[in-house]
Amino acid sequence: MTQFTVNDTELRLERYPPQPQDPLQAWDAADELLLSAHQLADGPLWVLNDHFGALGCGLRLQERSLCWVNDSFVAHQALAQNLELNQLDPLEHTAPTPDPAWPAPVGVILKLPRNLRLLTAQLDWLNRQLPAGTPVVIGARQRDMPSTLPDLTRQLLDQVHPSRAVKKARLVYGQLSGRSSDLPQVVSWPCPELGLTVHNHPNVYGGSRLDLGARLLLKSLPSTQGLVVDLGCGNGVLSMGLLQANPEARVLAVDESWDAIQSCRQNLTPLADPSRIELLWNDCLSGVEGGQADWVLCNPPFHQQQAITDHIAWQMFRDAKRVLKTGGRLRIVGNRHLGYHIKLTRLFGGCTTVAANAKFVVLEAQKR
Numbered sequence: 001m002t003q004f005t006v007n008d009t010e011l012r013l014e015r016y017p018p019q020p021q022d023p024l025q026a027w028d029a030a031d032e033l034l035l036s037a038h039q040l041a042d043g044p045l046w047v048l049n050d051h052f053g054a055l056g057c058g059l060r061l062q063e064r065s066l067c068w069v070n071d072s073f074v075a076h077q078a079l080a081q082n083l084e085l086n087q088l089d090p091l092e093h094t095a096p097t098p099d100p101a102w103p104a105p106v107g108v109i110l111k112l113p114r115n116l117r118l119l120t121a122q123l124d125w126l127n128r129q130l131p132a133g134t135p136v137v138i139g140a141r142q143r144d145m146p147s148t149l150p151d152l153t154r155q156l157l158d159q160v161h162p163s164r165a166v167k168k169a170r171l172v173y174g175q176l177s178g179r180s181s182d183l184p185q186v187v188s189w190p191c192p193e194l195g196l197t198v199h200n201h202p203n204v205y206g207g208s209r210l211d212l213g214a215r216l217l218l219k220s221l222p223s224t225q226g227l228v229v230d231l232g233c234g235n236g237v238l239s240m241g242l243l244q245a246n247p248e249a250r251v252l253a254v255d256e257s258w259d260a261i262q263s264c265r266q267n268l269t270p271l272a273d274p275s276r277i278e279l280l281w282n283d284c285l286s287g288v289e290g291g292q293a294d295w296v297l298c299n300p301p302f303h304q305q306q307a308i309t310d311h312i313a314w315q316m317f318r319d320a321k322r323v324l325k326t327g328g329r330l331r332i333v334g335n336r337h338l339g340y341h342i343k344l345t346r347l348f349g350g351c352t353t354v355a356a357n358a359k360f361v362v363l364e365a366q367k368r
């Protein structure tokens with residue numbers, strides 16, 4: 001839990017999911033600077049990519065009407081948690097993507113996303129939907145600002161000017177221009193390992209090629225007629241391979257990224273009858289009924305926002321065990337150095353190595 005001061009009022013903020021003695025705080029210097037120096041007129045605001053709700057809570061405290069957009073399911077959970085922790089009312093509008101029916105804002109506050117494809121897609125969308133001249137303020141820590149940011153912002157915004165740096169964070173002020181990047185929203189790339197084209201929406205994990213860990217796991221997919229959970233599915237490459245090789249199997253593909261779920265929908269729909277595919281925007285397997293899956297496949301993430309962490313892998317492995325039938329199996333891939341065999345042995349009482357190369361290892365654990 002950290003104390004975050006906005007206009008002399010203290011907010012209590014936690015990352016999500018909350019963890020005892022978490023050394024990481026739920027806000028950064030860019031959030032502080034955005035709240036104290038956004039310079040936007042009174043009236044409704046749109047807020048994009050707020051990591052754990054610091055901006056939502058801080059602007060709520062300033063009695064702003066807010067439309068709050070985040071691709072991440074976990075960020076939505078964090079916002080709800082932190083509003084409640086501070087006895088603040090829920091926001092008027094929250095969604096994974098902006099809604100054209102929302103009230104037009106006096107300005108847009110945008111926390112710089114890690115992924116510049118997402119920033120480009122968001123600025124393209126804002127330029128299409130909102131009047132030219134609408135103010136936009138982008139905030140980030142300086143170390144998170146890529147060297148290509150000035151060119152990108154000048155391409156898509158007018159009147160671009162940076163603030164001075166405060167506590168190593170900076171704002172970029174600009175106005176919507178009505179211009180477009182002319183880049184496609186969805187990038188499609190051939191995947192020779194699958195013999196299929198893969199479609200990636202802007203914020204899905206990975207570029208225009210297969211993740212090296214996923215490549216190894218694809219070579220060692222199980223044969224099954226049962227229910228397979230693709231946990232942290234991204235664009236769904238593991239489910240694509242699984243459905244191709246197992247014409248009777250059903251897939252539940254889960255990810256916390258909205259764009260991952262949209263990519264997965266586009267990639268899996270041509271491969272199987274809709275009755276064999278379920279897609280879920282969720283935090284790991286929270287709320288999913290236990291004891292039902294024959295297999296769980298997982299290529300776990302090892303960072304949350306900018307921080308390297310193993311708590312999501314732990315949560316995924318624990319949830320997998322709960323959702324598996326007795327006798328069901330979890331098959332994962334990870335960098336050798338991450339030592340996932342230790343976690344699996346602790347949770348499942350043992351694990352076996354299914355495949356390995358110089359960098360990655362595929363491990364399997366059975367629920368007894």
Ligand SMILES: C[S@@+](CC[C@H](N)C(=O)[O-])C[C@H]1O[C@@H](n2cnc3c(N)ncnc32)[C@H](O)[C@@H]1O
Pocket residue numbers: 074204205206211213214231232233234235236237238254255256257260282283284285299300301312
């Ligand atoms: C290493 S990528 C794997 C993507 C894909 N399965 C592959 O093998 O290429 C990890 C995925 O986990 C997702 N993820 C991260 N945290 C999550 C959470 N709490 N719940 C569900 N998915 C999560 C990320 O969005 C990302 O798509």
